[in-house]
Amino acid sequence: MQENKGKLSKAMLFILLMGIVSMFSDLTHEGATGIRGAYLDLLGASAVTIGFVSGLGELVGYSLRMLFGLFTDKTKKYWPITIIGYTVDLLAVPALALITENGWRWAAALLIVQRMGKAMKKPAKDTILSFAATAEGAGKSFAIQEALDQIGAFLGPVLVYLVMKYKSGSPIDIYRAAFAVLAVPAVVTLFLLLFAKRRFPNPESFEPEPKEYIPFRIKPSFIVYLVAVSMFAFGFIDFSLITMHASKTMLFSDAALPLLYALAMLSDAAAALICGLLYDKKGIKIL
Template sequence: MTETDKPQPARQRVPAGIWALGFVSMLMDISSEMIHALLPVYMVAVLGTSMMTVGIIEGVAEATAAIVKVFSGALSDWLGRRKILAVIGYGLAAITKPVFPMAASIGWLIGARFVDRIGKGIRGAPRDALVADLAPAELRGTSFGLRQSLDTIGAFTGPLLAIFLMWLTADHFQTVFWIAVIPAFLSVGVLLVAVKEPRPAPVHRHIRMPLHRDELRRLGPRYWRVVMIAACFTLARFSEAFLILRAQSIGLPLTMVPLVLVIMSFAYSLSAYPIGWLSDRVNRITLLALGLAVLFVADLVLAFTSGLAGLGVGVALWGLHMGCTQGLLATLVADTAPAELRGTAFGMFNLVTGIALLAASILAGALWDITGPQGTFLAGAGFTMLTLTGLLAYRHRLGRPATPDC
C-alpha cells in the first residue's frame, strides 16, 4: 500500500465546511462567554438582582432561543437552504454584543440577552442541519463531536480572556464587554467566506409546510423517543450560571469566578470529539448513559463540597458529562430524522429541550433561594437518576446503528 492509499484519520476526512462551522462557533463562543462568564455576578453583585431573577433571565433567554429554532429550522427545510439563516443568526448576535457594555440597568441587560438568544435561535437548527448535510453518514458522530469540541474551545478561551482582562482593568466589566465584540464579528466573516452549502439531493421531497402535523408525523417514533429522553435529561441539568454562583458561594474571588467556565469547557472540549468518534463505532445509548452517570456524580460533588478542590472536581465532571451527551443527542436527531426534515427535527428538539431548560432554571433558582445550593444540586441528581432509568428502558429501541441517507 502506498502512502497515498493509506486510509486517512477520521479528523482528516471530515469535510472542510464542518471545520469552518466549528471555527465560527468557536469565535462566537469566545465573545459570548467573555460576557456570560461575568454576567451572573455582574447582575447579582453590581445591579443587586436576586438568585431567582438570574434563573428566570437565563431560563427565558434559552427558552426564547429554543422557540425561534423551531421556525428557523422549518424555514430552512422549506427553503432548502441553511447558510443564509445561519448568517442572519450569527449576524444578529454580533450586532447585539455592544449593548452589554452600554447597558445602564437590568432592563437593558435582559433586552440584550433576549435579542442575543433570538440570534442563537435563528442559527441553531439550520447550522446543526447543515452539519448533518455535510457529514458522511459513517462520520456523523465524529463531525458533530468535532464541531462541539471547537465550540467549547471558544467556551473556555472566552472566560480565560475575561479573567485576564478583569485583572488587567481592575475589575472593569464594561471594558471586557467591549473587547468581546471583536470575535463576534470575526465569526460572521468566517461563515460568509469559508462555509459552502451543498445542494439538496434531487431525491429529497420539497417540503411545503414543515410544521404541518403530517410532516411532524413523518419524523417517526424513534425521533420522538430521542426528544422525550432529551427533555428529561434537560430537567436534570440547569443553566451553567448556577456553577458560577456556586463558586461565589464557596468564596472564589470575583476575578477568578470565570475560571469555573474555563474548567467546565476544557473538560467538555477534551471529551466531545473522542466521544463523537467512539459513537461511530459503539452503541450511542451506552455512551449517553455514561454521560448521565457522570452528571449524577457531579451533582453530588457540587452539593456537598465546601472547598475549592471539590468545586473544581464537580465542575470538571459537569463538563465531562456535557462532552458525553450534547454531541450524541444531536447525532441521534440526525440519525432518526429524514434528511429533508432535519431543520424541523432540530428545531422541535430544541423547542422541547428549551422549555425543559426554562423549567429547570426557574426551579433551580427557587430551590437556591429556599434551600441554598445543596438542595439545587441534589434535585438535579434526582432528575438525573429518573432520566437514566428511562434511557435504559428505551435502550433497545433507540440504539440501532445510524441509518444512511436515502
Template sequence: MVYEGMRSVAGPFLGSLGASALTVGVVTGAGEATALVLRLVTGAWADRSQQHWRLTVTGYAMTAVCVPLLAIAPFVGAAGVAVASVLILLERTGKAIRSPSKSALLARMATHTGRGRGFAVHQALDQVGAFVGPLVVAGAAAATGELWTGFLVLAVPGAVSLLLLAQLRRRVPSVAAPEPDDGGVSHPHPQRGLAALGTDLPRSFHLFSLAVALTTAGLMTFGVISFRFVDRGLVPIAAAPVVYAVAMACGALAALASGDLFDRVGARVLLAVPALVAVVPLLVYADELAVVLVGIALWGAAAGVQDSTVKAYVADLVPGRRRATAYGVLAAVQGVGALLGGALAGALVVHHVAALAAGIAALQVAAFVLLAVVLRTSARGPLPAGSR
C-alpha cells in the same frame, strides 16, 4: 468566544447590577429557553425556504452585536438589569435563528466522516472558543476592575467571525442536494402546517427529545451556579470566567471522546449523561471550593457528551429533508426543560439545596428510563430516505 464569554459572567454581572438569585435564574433560564424554543419556528422555516445559509449568518451577526452592547448596562442606572436582560435574550434569539440551519449543514457535511466524529469535532472547536472567551473576559476584568470592558473586547472576535463566514459561504454544500445514502433521490420541500411542527417525525424521535429535555433541566445554567459560589465568597467575581473556561475544556475533551464512541458503539453513550447530571448539584453547591470545581468539571463534561452526540443521533432518526425541523423541535422541548430547570434552581439554590438535588436526581432517573426505551426500540444505523 463571544457568547460563551458573555455567559461565563452573565449571573455575576446581573447580580452586580442588582438582580436577585431568582431573577438571575429566570433570565438565564429564559435565555436558554429562547435559544431553544424559537428553533421550533426557525427550523421549519429553514426547511421550507431552504435559506439555511442566510439564517446562519443572521444569527451569528445578532450575537456579534448584542454581546458588546452589554457594556452600556452599568451606565443606565436602575434600567441596567432590564437592558442587560433584553440584550441577553436577543443574543439567545440569534442562537435560535442560526442553530437549526447550522446543524443541518453540519449533518450534510459529516456524511463521509461519521456524524458522531463530525459533530464531536464541531463541539470540541466550539468548546475551544468557550474556553478562550471567558479568559478574555477575565483578563479584561482583572486589568480594569470592571466586567463591562470584557464585553467590549469581545467585539473583536465577533467581527472576525463574520468575516470568516463571508469567506465560507461559497464552500458550503446545499442541504437540498441528495446525500450519498439517498440513492440520488431529491426530496420535496417539507409540508406546511402541523408537519412543520414535527407531527410527521418518528415517535422514537419525540421520546428521545423528552429524555434530552429532562437532562437539560438538570444541567442548570452556569449563571445560577456561578451566582451561588460568588455569593458565598468561594470564588471572586473576576475569576468566574476562568472557572467557566475550565468547564468548557472538560466539555471539549468529553465531546471528542463521546463522539468517537458514538460512531463505534452507538447512542448507548448517551446513557452516561443522566448519571453525570444527577451528581452535579451535590458537588457544585458544596461549601468547599475543591468539591465545587470537581462538580463544575462534571457539569462541563455532561454538557459536552450531550451536545456532541444528541444531534448526531437525531440525524440517524430523521430523514435529511426534515432535519432542520427536527433540530428545531428538539430544541423547543429542551427549551421548556431549560426554563423550568433555571427557575427551579434559582428558587431553591439559596436555602433549599437538598431539595434541588433530590428533584434533579428524580428527573435524571426518568431521563435514563426514556433513553433506554428509545435505544431498545430504535436500531441505530444509516437511514434510508423516507423509511421513517
C-alpha cells in the same frame, strides 16, 4: 475521507472551517456566560430575576428553534438564515458593555435577544454541516465541530479572566471592558462565516442523492428520549445563578468566575471528541 493521499476533501475542509467559525463564536458568547449572572446582580437584578431571565432565555431559544427549523426547511435559505442568526447572537454580547448602572432590564433583554439569534442560526447551521457530515461520517464530523466549539468556549472565559484581572477601575467598568473585548472574536466570526459562504456557496452539494426518501416518524423511543432530556433540563441550574451566588458570598473573586466555566468547557471539549469517534464505531448506545 480523503480525495487524494495527504489531501483533505472539500467536505472536511468545510467542516473544519465551520468548526473554526464555531470556535470564535463560542469564544464570544461563552466568554460572557461565566460573568453574566454576577453582572446582572451588579446592575441591580435579584436572584429571582436572574433565574427567571436565564430560564426565559433558554425557553425562547429552544422554542424558536423549531420555528426557524421549519422556516429553514421551507425556504432552503441556509446561508442567509445562518448569517443573520450569527449576527444577532454575536452582537448582543458586546452590546452589554453599553449598559449603564441599574440597567439590568436592558441587559436582560439583550441576553434574551442573544438566545433568539442562536435559535435562528442553529437549525440552518446544523443543516449545512450535516451535508458535509454525510460524506465524512456524522460522529467524526460533529465531534470535530464540538471539540473546536468547546475550545472556543474554554478560551472565551480565559480571555475574560485576563481582562478582569488586569483592568483597573470600578467593578462595573471592569465588567464593561470584559464584554467590550468580546467584540473582537465576534467580528472575526462574522468575517470567517462570510468567507465560508463565498468559498462553499452550495454545501448541499456534499450530500449524495438519497436512494429512497424515508419520512420522519415519531417513535416511542424518541418520546422516551425527549422525556429524559426534559427531566435533565428541569433539574439544571443555570450558570448565571451559580456565578451570582459565588460573587455575593465571595466564594470566588469576580475575576476567577470565568475560570470555573472555562474548566467545565475544557472537559466538554475532550468528551465531545472521544464520544463522537466512538459513536461512529459503536452507534447510538454510546449515548
